[in-house]
Amino acid sequence: MDTLLNDFSPGLFIVQxxxxxxxxxxxxxxxxxxxxxxxxxxxEGIQGALEAAENARKEMQNLQADNDKLLKExxxxxxxxxxxxxxxKDKMIADSKEQAKVEGDKMLKQAQAAIESEKKAAVADxxxxxxxLSVDIAEKVIKDQLADKSKQLKLVDDLLGDIKxx
Amino acid sequence: xxxxxxxxxxxxxIGAGIGLGxxxxxxxxxxxxxxxxxxxxxxxxxxxxxxxxxxxFGALFLGK
Amino acid sequence: MMQVSNTFKTLLQLTxxxxxxxxxxxxxxxxxxxxxxxxxxxxxxxxxxxxxxxFHLFSYSNDAGxxxxxxxxxxxxxWSSNGLVTFMxxxxxxxxxxxxxxxxxxxxxxxxxxxxxxxxxxxSAVAFDEEHHATNAHKVLDFSITKSVVGVLLVGLFMFxxxxxxxxxxxxxxxxxxxxxxxxxxxxxVRDEIARPNIGDKHxxxxxxxxxxxxxFIWILNLLGLTPLGFNVTGQLAVTACLAIFTLIxxxxxxxxDYWMHMLWMPGVPVLIRPVLAIIELAGAFIIKPFSxxxxxxxxxxAGHIVVMSLIAIMFTLKESLGVAGATGLSxxxxxxxxxxxxxxxxxQAYIFTMLSALFIGMAVAEHDHDHHHDEQGHExxxxxxxxxxxx
Numbered sequence: 069m070d071t072l073l074n075d076f077s078p079g080l081f082i083v084q085x086x087x088x089x090x091x092x093x094x095x096x097x098x099x100x101x102x103x104x105x106x107x108x109x110x111x112e113g114i115q116g117a118l119e120a121a122e123n124a125r126k127e128m129q130n131l132q133a134d135n136d137k138l139l140k141e142x143x144x145x146x147x148x149x150x151x152x153x154x155x156x157k158d159k160m161i162a163d164s165k166e167q168a169k170v171e172g173d174k175m176l177k178q179a180q181a182a183i184e185s186e187k188k189a190a191v192a193d194x195x196x197x198x199x200x201l202s203v204d205i206a207e208k209v210i211k212d213q214l215a216d217k218s219k220q221l222k223l224v225d226d227l228l229g230d231i232k233x234x
Numbered sequence: 235x236x237x238x239x240x241x242x243x244x245x246x247x248i249g250a251g252i253g254l255g256x257x258x259x260x261x262x263x264x265x266x267x268x269x270x271x272x273x274x275x276x277x278x279x280x281x282x283x284x285x286x287x288x289x290x291f292g293a294l295f296l297g298k
Numbered sequence: 299m300m301q302v303s304n305t306f307k308t309l310l311q312l313t314x315x316x317x318x319x320x321x322x323x324x325x326x327x328x329x330x331x332x333x334x335x336x337x338x339x340x341x342x343x344x345x346x347x348x349x350x351x352x353f354h355l356f357s358y359s360n361d362a363g364x365x366x367x368x369x370x371x372x373x374x375x376x377w378s379s380n381g382l383v384t385f386m387x388x389x390x391x392x393x394x395x396x397x398x399x400x401x402x403x404x405x406x407x408x409x410x411x412x413x414x415x416x417x418x419x420x421x422s423a424v425a426f427d428e429e430h431h432a433t434n435a436h437k438v439l440d441f442s443i444t445k446s447v448v449g450v451l452l453v454g455l456f457m458f459x460x461x462x463x464x465x466x467x468x469x470x471x472x473x474x475x476x477x478x479x480x481x482x483x484x485x486x487x488v489r490d491e492i493a494r495p496n497i498g499d500k501h502x503x504x505x506x507x508x509x510x511x512x513x514x515f516i517w518i519l520n521l522l523g524l525t526p527l528g529f530n531v532t533g534q535l536a537v538t539a540c541l542a543i544f545t546l547i548x549x550x551x552x553x554x555x556d557y558w559m560h561m562l563w564m565p566g567v568p569v570l571i572r573p574v575l576a577i578i579e580l581a582g583a584f585i586i587k588p589f590s591x592x593x594x595x596x597x598x599x600x601a602g603h604i605v606v607m608s609l610i611a612i613m614f615t616l617k618e619s620l621g622v623a624g625a626t627g628l629s630x631x632x633x634x635x636x637x638x639x640x641x642x643x644x645x646x647q648a649y650i651f652t653m654l655s656a657l658f659i660g661m662a663v664a665e666h667d668h669d670h671h672h673d674e675q676g677h678e679x680x681x682x683x684x685x686x687x688x689x690x
Contacts, residue, residue, distance in 0.1 A: 084540040096511070
């Protein structure tokens with residue numbers, strides 16, 4: 069113990085304290101702080117990158133799922149649209165058929181009506197012409213016949229007989 | 235005087251040797267039982283050995 | 299596996315280099331027959347263990363039989379009874395026995411066993427008592443740039459250069475290149491294996507700077523001690539005491555309420571016992587912990603140096619009984635393996651010092667968010683940490 073205490077140099081102790089203080093101060097300021105900060109940053113960076121990769125992977129999966137969903141939706145929509153189009157087409161064809169039929173019927177009816185009315189008019193015309201003719205004929209005949217009484221009577225009888233035929 | 239010091243030093247070394255043997259032996263046993271805990275056991279072993287060594291050296295130098 | 303064997307190979311080469319240089323320097327100083335007896339070897343080793351005021355590389359005797367010393371002097375700075383005194387250590391002419399007297403500012407100085415003494419005013423030469431202690435001289439406060447201070451400065455400059463350049467590298471890129479690639483894992487090792495597990499995730503950042511500084515400081519100085527330059531910085535009590543007191547101050551200043559509470563007025567213990575416990579705890583915190591830190595480092599490194607040098611000295615001490623070749627061979631083999639172990643010890647002691655510092659700091663800043671377990675009688679069941687703290 070005595071030898072130890074004898075070997076202990078207070079001067080060296082003081083010098084060492086000053087040097088060590090200086091060394092700690094300098095190293096902390098110029099070395100450890102930047103080194104530890106950079107190491108931390110790097111580790112956080114690596115952690116962040118890993119997390120980002122994981123996130124990206126998840127996002128990718130989500131995206132793929134979305135894509136699948138969209139594709140499915142699109143397909144369904146296409147199906148629906150095609151179906152609708154077919155229906156519309158069918159309906160249109162049916163409609164136009166119907167309409168055509170209705171039109172045709174209408175036209176037919178009109179034509180028939182027109183024909184009827186024409187016929188009626190024609191019949192009426194013929195009747196009036198026949199009547200006129202008859203009157204004319206009758207006038208002429210009467211004019212002729214009225215000269216001879218017997219003949220007049222016979223004619224009237226004949227005429228009357230003819231008329232019955234109508 | 236010098237002889238007593240030497241006897242004391244011998245005793246200290248014997249004691250420290252037994253202690254170190256115990257530490258090392260038990261650590262080996264521990265490692266053999268649980269090889270996966272090797273790192274922890276080694277650290278603890280070195281710390282305890284250092285404490286023992288400090289004690290032994292302290293005693294040696296106090297007696298010097 | 300490959301990596302391990304590579305590391306081992308590098309370590310081996312390093313050791314061989316250190317060792318060969320060391321034995322070379324040692325034998326160079328000895329081969330003139332100046333150190334050959336057991337007593338002279340002892341003296342040489344004890345001298346080497348101490349700090350020195352000049353940077354001595356080796357000595358030789360010239361043809362005329364004079365001793366020549368190769369090295370360079372270092373400045374001596376003293377606080378004597380007549381104020382500050384400075385001169386170069388060459389003025390002592392390598393005397394270490396108090397024979398050469400240097401006069402400055404009216405004070406007379408002698409160097410005795412690597413210590414500088416100031417002679418009493420009326421004395422003209424050192425007088426010794428039976429135990430070879432100077433009777434008419436006293437020690438002065440010695441701020442000299444001794445060999446240890448040179449070592450500290452060299453290591454400090456090296457660390458500052460190495461780590462600030464590593465820090466600069468991070469500005470441009472996230473992964474360092476060159477030497478920084480060696481340093482980065484070491485920094486990470488200290489942070490992840492020493493600071494974080496012992497102090498806890500919440501507080502470790504504040505103390506990592508100190509722990510890193512101390513770890514590299516001790517490690518590099520330990521390794522420097524294995525080179526033949528003959529540094530023995532971490533084997534100086536003053537240096538290890540300084541390091542231990544830094545740790546003491548840090549864990550005392552950063553100790554939280556729980557820490558002081560557990561030290562001064564231990565909860566869960568009968569009131570009468572509390573003061574006794576407080577005394578024990580205080581002694582543990584302020585004396586035993588720092589003392590164990592400083593003595594462990596000092597003793598390990600000093601012992602390592604003594605063992606290596608003693609084994610190298612086998613070359614001379616066993617020359618008669620084993621022959622030159624036998625003694626040299628034995629010495630080479632033994633000191634080679636011890637040096638190998640010393641390389642490991644150099645790291646181990648730095649690791650242990652840093653580890654225990656971190657542990658002490660961790661105990662001081664730990665937050666006891668859990669209640670201590672109490673058994674039925676209300677006595678506290680000590681948990682592992684408390685037991686460990688008492689043991690330390």
